[in-house]
Amino acid sequence: MSQLIAQSIVSGVLLGGVYGLVALGLALSFGVLRVLNVAHGELLMLGGYLAFFAFREWGLDPFVSLPLVFVVMFGFGVLLYLCLFRFVTRTETHTRIKNSLLVSFGLALVLQALAVRFFTADERTISTAYSSEAFTIWSIRVPMVRLAGLVVAIVAAFVLEWVLHRTRFGKALRATSEDWTRAALTGIDVRRIYQIAFAVSAALAAIAGSMVSLGYSVSPSIGLGWTLKALIVVVLAGLGSMRGIVVAGVALGLVESLSSVWIGGQYREVTALVLFLIVLSFRPLGFFGRAAGA
Amino acid sequence: MRERAAWMGLLLLGAMVAVGLSVGNQHFLTLTIQTMILATLATSWNILGGFAGQISLGHSAFFGLGALITRELWLGGQAFPLAVMTAVIVTALAAFVVGIPMLRFRDIYFAIGTLALGVAVYITAGNLWPGISSLPAEVLRSYDFTGPYFFALGALVAAVCVSVWLERSRLGLGMMTVREDEEAAKATGVDVFSHKLAAFVISAAVATLAGSAFAYFSVSYYPNFAFSVIWTFEAVLVVFIGGIGTLAGPLLGSIFFILGRDLMPTDVDEFQVVFFGLLFIVVVLLFPGGLSQAAGRLLGRAGERSTATDRPTAARGRS
Amino acid sequence: MTVMLELQDVRKSFGGLRALDGLSLEVREGEIVGLIGPNGSGKSTAFNIISGALKSDHGTVVFAGRDITGLPPHRISQLGVARTFQVVRPFRNLTALQNVEAGVLFGRRDGGSEDPREAAMAALERVGLAAKAERPASSFTIVERKWLEVARALASQPKLMLLDEFMAGLTPHEIPAAVELIKSIRESGVTVVVVEHVIKAITGACDRVVVLDAGRKLAEGTPDEIVEDPAVIAAYLGTRHARG
Numbered sequence: 116m117s118q119l120i121a122q123s124i125v126s127g128v129l130l131g132g133v134y135g136l137v138a139l140g141l142a143l144s145f146g147v148l149r150v151l152n153v154a155h156g157e158l159l160m161l162g163g164y165l166a167f168f169a170f171r172e173w174g175l176d177p178f179v180s181l182p183l184v185f186v187v188m189f190g191f192g193v194l195l196y197l198c199l200f201r202f203v204t205r206t207e208t209h210t211r212i213k214n215s216l217l218v219s220f221g222l223a224l225v226l227q228a229l230a231v232r233f234f235t236a237d238e239r240t241i242s243t244a245y246s247s248e249a250f251t252i253w254s255i256r257v258p259m260v261r262l263a264g265l266v267v268a269i270v271a272a273f274v275l276e277w278v279l280h281r282t283r284f285g286k287a288l289r290a291t292s293e294d295w296t297r298a299a300l301t302g303i304d305v306r307r308i309y310q311i312a313f314a315v316s317a318a319l320a321a322i323a324g325s326m327v328s329l330g331y332s333v334s335p336s337i338g339l340g341w342t343l344k345a346l347i348v349v350v351l352a353g354l355g356s357m358r359g360i361v362v363a364g365v366a367l368g369l370v371e372s373l374s375s376v377w378i379g380g381q382y383r384e385v386t387a388l389v390l391f392l393i394v395l396s397f398r399p400l401g402f403f404g405r406a407a408g409a
Numbered sequence: 410m411r412e413r414a415a416w417m418g419l420l421l422l423g424a425m426v427a428v429g430l431s432v433g434n435q436h437f438l439t440l441t442i443q444t445m446i447l448a449t450l451a452t453s454w455n456i457l458g459g460f461a462g463q464i465s466l467g468h469s470a471f472f473g474l475g476a477l478i479t480r481e482l483w484l485g486g487q488a489f490p491l492a493v494m495t496a497v498i499v500t501a502l503a504a505f506v507v508g509i510p511m512l513r514f515r516d517i518y519f520a521i522g523t524l525a526l527g528v529a530v531y532i533t534a535g536n537l538w539p540g541i542s543s544l545p546a547e548v549l550r551s552y553d554f555t556g557p558y559f560f561a562l563g564a565l566v567a568a569v570c571v572s573v574w575l576e577r578s579r580l581g582l583g584m585m586t587v588r589e590d591e592e593a594a595k596a597t598g599v600d601v602f603s604h605k606l607a608a609f610v611i612s613a614a615v616a617t618l619a620g621s622a623f624a625y626f627s628v629s630y631y632p633n634f635a636f637s638v639i640w641t642f643e644a645v646l647v648v649f650i651g652g653i654g655t656l657a658g659p660l661l662g663s664i665f666f667i668l669g670r671d672l673m674p675t676d677v678d679e680f681q682v683v684f685f686g687l688l689f690i691v692v693v694l695l696f697p698g699g700l701s702q703a704a705g706r707l708l709g710r711a712g713e714r715s716t717a718t719d720r721p722t723a724a725r726g727r728s
Numbered sequence: 729m730t731v732m733l734e735l736q737d738v739r740k741s742f743g744g745l746r747a748l749d750g751l752s753l754e755v756r757e758g759e760i761v762g763l764i765g766p767n768g769s770g771k772s773t774a775f776n777i778i779s780g781a782l783k784s785d786h787g788t789v790v791f792a793g794r795d796i797t798g799l800p801p802h803r804i805s806q807l808g809v810a811r812t813f814q815v816v817r818p819f820r821n822l823t824a825l826q827n828v829e830a831g832v833l834f835g836r837r838d839g840g841s842e843d844p845r846e847a848a849m850a851a852l853e854r855v856g857l858a859a860k861a862e863r864p865a866s867s868f869t870i871v872e873r874k875w876l877e878v879a880r881a882l883a884s885q886p887k888l889m890l891l892d893e894f895m896a897g898l899t900p901h902e903i904p905a906a907v908e909l910i911k912s913i914r915e916s917g918v919t920v921v922v923v924e925h926v927i928k929a930i931t932g933a934c935d936r937v938v939v940l941d942a943g944r945k946l947a948e949g950t951p952d953e954i955v956e957d958p959a960v961i962a963a964y965l966g967t968r969h970a971r972g
Contacts, residue, residue, distance in 0.1 A: 213516065213517070347525070395522055588821075
């Protein structure tokens with residue numbers, strides 16, 4: 116039994132790392148643009164397919180294609196911002212959040228349908244030569260490809276924090292997220308900040324998608340599930356720190372895998388959702404940190 | 410204006426009854442029943458989302474619960490009307506109990522919270538009722554579309570009546586003030602929380618009727634299908650395309666959606682979703698009044714000018 | 729005259745900032761009282777505590793002999809305290825008539841025994857908006873929205889009316905009409921408290937002025953006395969004169 120629990124703790128932590136990684140992008144777009152993108156999971160799905168096809172068609176290893184996935188989805192993010200979210204960000208905050216929720220909901224439906232059309236509804240996994248490799252500590256299996264997801268999440272969180280706190284661009288980004296009017300008055304090009312932040316958010320979702328298609332699997336319908344995970348993580352962790360988000364992701368992963376041991380596999384997600392609702396009901400307003408005051 | 414609308418409504422209702430009695434075309438009847446079920450569901454969502462301004466993404470839970478209870482009791486030997494009544498009462502009670510914590514969440518927290526709830530209920534329903542639910546042979550032998558047709562029509566009429574009543578009542582006005590501005594509503598003496606809760610419970614009760622109609626109409630389905638998020642999504646889609654916060658919006662949107670889906674090429678299923686998804690985005694961004702406003706403008710230009718009854722939208726929000 | 733509103737030692741902090749630091753004041757029935765003070769002196773906080781939008785940390789609010797401290801805002805409204813907002817907040821997508829009907833239907837203790845529509849029309853009449861009754865509030869100008877808010881508040885038949893920065897945003901030739909409106913509210917038996925940033929704007933309308941500074945009462949008296957008060961000049965008017 117303790118063996119089983121130890122194994123689930125490890126699997127939960129590894130999966131939770133990916134939850135954290137997905138949530139990083141969502142936190143970025145919500146924190147900076149005040150845009151709630153419920154198509155975030157669909158961007159993850161697209162990233163996953165990109166990595167999958169790069170591997171199948173061109174034999175590109177998913178770690179080699181990571182920069183490619185990042186760049187392509189960054190570009191797609193720019194496109195989405197220019198065609199859609201630019202119009203959403205023209206309204207004041209309250210309307211903006213509501214409208215972004217609705218617009219991205221429509222976008223999610225469209226992206227999912229297009230994915231079925233072009234990629235078929237089949238489940239896909241990247242199976243490399245090292246896919247089944249794992250190392251074992253005290254007879255607990257740690258699959259390499261899943262460990263990679265956690266490592267990428269941690270690296271991404273540190274890079275993001277470094278950019279946010281150590282660069283001029285990061286400073287402008289934080290100023291915009293605190294109060295865009297004041298930022299605009301100090302000469303910051305708010306629209307450019309929005310565009311880049313949204314594009315990075317999309318690219319982060321895609322990176323997470325790469326890791327998902329390597330360690331788990333992708334199909335057109337996975338978007339909503341991942342969006343929900345990312346939302347839960349962001350709501351629990353707030354927008355304060357990127358490291359905090361990865362930690363919250365890991366916590367969610369742990370809760371899920373432990374509940375599947377104790378309550379039963381088919382209720383792992385339900386347990387997490389119910390826990391989330393309980394926590395939310397204790398703090399019904401102040402989750403997105405500073406955003407609530409804006 | 411109102412009287413004319415009432416007469417038109419009655420005329421339409423008469424036509425619908427005549428159609429149900431005389432037309433034998435199965436395909437046409439199926440489409441009509443589907444439209445009425447969706448329109449009932451959309452109208453119920455509109456009570457909460459359009460009148461009271463609370464965007465719920467967990468509405469399928471009530472539709473599913475209505476379908477489940479109705480079906481289980483009915484196939485278990487209960488008289489159908491009694492099954493429906495039980496379903497409505499149980500669902501309304503469930504909404505009351507769930508609504509008290511959920512409605513403390515504001516705006517997007519409410520949307521996220523209800524989405525989480527909807528998904529949790531969906532998974533649980535799938536776990537508890539894994540088997541397919543089929544009409545037994547003796548029911549199937551006498552099955553035709555007349556019963557479901559008239560029940561769905563009755564459900565829709567009930568939904569519309571509730572909406573009309575709300576539009577004219579103190580309760581409905583209170584809901585709309587909550588939608589417009591919670592702080593100002595409180596300062597005006599409106600008990601905001603009670604109005605949200607009332608909208609939530611009424612909306613759930615009406616969604617139950619749609620679920621009952623679905624349970625009556627469907628020959629066989631997996632019980633958790635009625636809990637699927639798809640129902641929420643279609644309701645939201647249809648309400649916005651038709652015109653949120655209006656009486657006609659959910660009806661127009663449902664007709665447009667079901668008919669449009671039927672007329673579109675069937676070899677590429679995904680095309681329909683792409684089309685409605687894009688249309689939805691366009692409506693939210695550019696035409697927040699939806700089809701009903703467009704229709705109102707056309708009618709207004711053709712006939713006499715209506716006196717500012719085109720109700721604007723909740724999506725526009727405050728500024 | 730009886731006391732309509734009484735604040736006793738009301739305190740409120742936001743984080744480390746003391747917005748109200750033991751404020752006590754009294755408003756008698758039938759008065760028009762001006763509450764003035766520089767930005768951040770606690771005027772709006774005081775309003776929000778009276779109307780229930782904020783909870784005080786300490787102290788009591790007594791309205792018409794009844795302790796209303798900590799009651800929810802809709803209860804306070806139903807008891808007879810109506811308010812307008814600094815930044816106007818009409819129900820934008822409802823018609824003017826519906827806006828005011830809400831005041832009739834929800835603000836009155838008896839729930840509006842007369843026909844709500846007629847009562848609402850009467851209130852719109854009083855502010856001169858009856859002709860636009862069927863128009864949505866979103867189509868109104870800022871001034872019209874202000875008047876609409878007053879009509880909505882009046883429709884609830886309040887005993888006490890709180891007007892938040894009522895003169896702000898008005899052009900000089902609209903101010904006399906606003907002063908007349910405030911006086912006519914009092915004529916109909918309603919006690920009025922006006923928050924104002926600029927003392928000059930309300931001297932014509934007020935019987936008495938209370939000056940706040942840093943969350944406390946700095947001075948009180950007739951408008952003429954206040955303008956002469958050295959403490960007021962130093963803390964408030966002085967800086968304004970220096971700036972202007």
